Amino acid sequence: MKNEKQTEKTSAKGYLTGKEIREIAKANKREIKRLEKYKNRKAKVEEFSTKMKNPDNILEIEDLNTYFFTEQGVVKAVNGVSFDVPKNATVGIVGESGCGKSVTSMSVMRLIQGPQGQICSGSIRFNTAEEGVVYDIAAMPIHEIHRIRGKQISMIFQEPMTSLNPVFTIGQQLDEVSFIHSPGISEEDAKAKSMELLNLVGIAMPERVYSAFPHELSGGMRQRVMIAMALIGNPRLIIADEPTTALDVTIQAQILDLLRDLKNKIDGSILLITHDLGIIAEMADYVVVMYAGRVIEKGTVDEIFHNPLHPYTIGLQKSKPTLDSASDTLFNIPGNVPNPINMPNHCYFKERCDKCTAKCSGAYPDMIQVSPTHYVACHLYGKEEQNG
Ligand SMILES: Nc1ncnc2c1ncn2[C@@H]1O[C@H](COP(=O)(O)OP(=O)(O)OP(=O)(O)O)[C@@H](O)[C@H]1O
Ligand code: SF4
């Protein structure tokens, strides 16, 4: 894209001239117009219907690119991300702040804030509850997203207080979701469903919570309510973005237990986003490690924890506090993530890596398969090393 070249050109100077700012704005406007037109087009269902590569997966994300067109240039928040979520499995996404975990999940829900934020390319294949019906969410016109958002895929956010409306009771907000997903449902049936779900998420006095306002509940109760709300449409996939970060450790453990339990009850899958490796170890079957908008390693929880390969994943493991550590200081990965507007052409981790070789100044490393389920993008594991 032309505006990418412009930001590269300006990086050497470290500032943008007025002319360059105008050029970026013009290129952004053109690109946004094209993508908005695609997003709002009318399309027949066949145009966004597709096939799963593996029918045992519920979600397949392939080469997803989600960008933000800013005044300074293009932020490639999600840059060629690919991973699968198998049926009845929990997949954890880990990585430090700003690596693109939330933008990936918001892309799946088509909640990227436009016009600045846009899904530019790639596929998000979702295996619906209907036998053989698969949608490419990335190719769906935005007005078709009601087919899956909130029904087949729902999301639990980090801070329930910002997701609940303070002026309505919990009951009103839960019932409202039933009215949206099941048009024609009676008020009694909507209430019965809300009460059933409040019970399911372990709320002891559902009647009291039903008539309470959000501020009258504790943080843990509010998060349970959010989980109940996410379950109303009978989702097959729940995306939980840092669902326990705002809670203390005891409540955190209860909410994680609840999620694990629910996954089995709804016979679905969970995409769990967190920067807490402990939560991943406890909850996930598969792990996706992201760094600066890219997947740098993915595999089963066993592979990532017992045989981490990428120097960043190894660093993440080392920076986790342990009770038996001899040292009284925590390991930290030195350096910073590169500027997202001006990513280097080589490995994004190079400036922070202690295993760097001459090869690392070359092209960005390809994703290499090291076992049927384990993949890594690092020159230390190139094709020759595999053969050797
Ligand atoms: N509206 C926006 N405009 C510009 N850049 C954005 C916008 N929203 C997100 N980004 C950028 O996208 C990148 C990925 O952000 P994201 O929120 O996905 O990070 P994250 O991995 O979820 O981090 P955290 O752990 O802090 O939640 C960041 O570099 C961020 O600055
Ligand atoms: S490619 Fe090179 S710089 Fe990048 S993580 Fe691997 S060893 Fe380090």
Ligand SMILES: [Mg+2]
């Ligand atoms: Mg986030």
